[in-house]
Amino acid sequence: MARRKRLEGAAQRWAGDAESVWTGMADWRAAHPKATFSEIEAALDERLNQVRARVLADLALASAAAAVAGASGEERPACQRCGTGLQARGASDRTLLTQGGAEVRLERTYAACPTCGDGTFPPGR
Numbered sequence: 001m002a003r004r005k006r007l008e009g010a011a012q013r014w015a016g017d018a019e020s021v022w023t024g025m026a027d028w029r030a031a032h033p034k035a036t037f038s039e040i041e042a043a044l045d046e047r048l049n050q051v052r053a054r055v056l057a058d059l060a061l062a063s064a065a066a067a068v069a070g071a072s073g074e075e076r077p078a079c080q081r082c083g084t085g086l087q088a089r090g091a092s093d094r095t096l097l098t099q100g101g102a103e104v105r106l107e108r109t110y111a112a113c114p115t116c117g118d119g120t121f122p123p124g125r
Helices: 002-031 037-061
Strands: 087-097 103-112
Touching: 002 037, 037 103
Parallel strands: none
Antiparallel strands: 087 103
């Protein structure tokens, strides 16, 4: 339930981000009245890629795999090697590059299997 509320809050941010794309593009177009189609497309893609990166980060961090530290019992991801519930081993940052070229920084919990020692980041992936 808490995850759902976080995503609802994120959806409001996404709406604001999208609105800033539209107003930003209107301002950009007014400042570049002779821009070619390709230049307009590049300016739009740059803005949309930033929104896309934010959405991707929010969705990735809302997954159950991102929350090993607070998980217990059946909620805890299982080790892919032996099936034992993973245990949190601290948070780490990971920077990914989206298809649109925007960087996304994710802080995820590193998890390890207490039985076989296999570790994953993010857990379950």
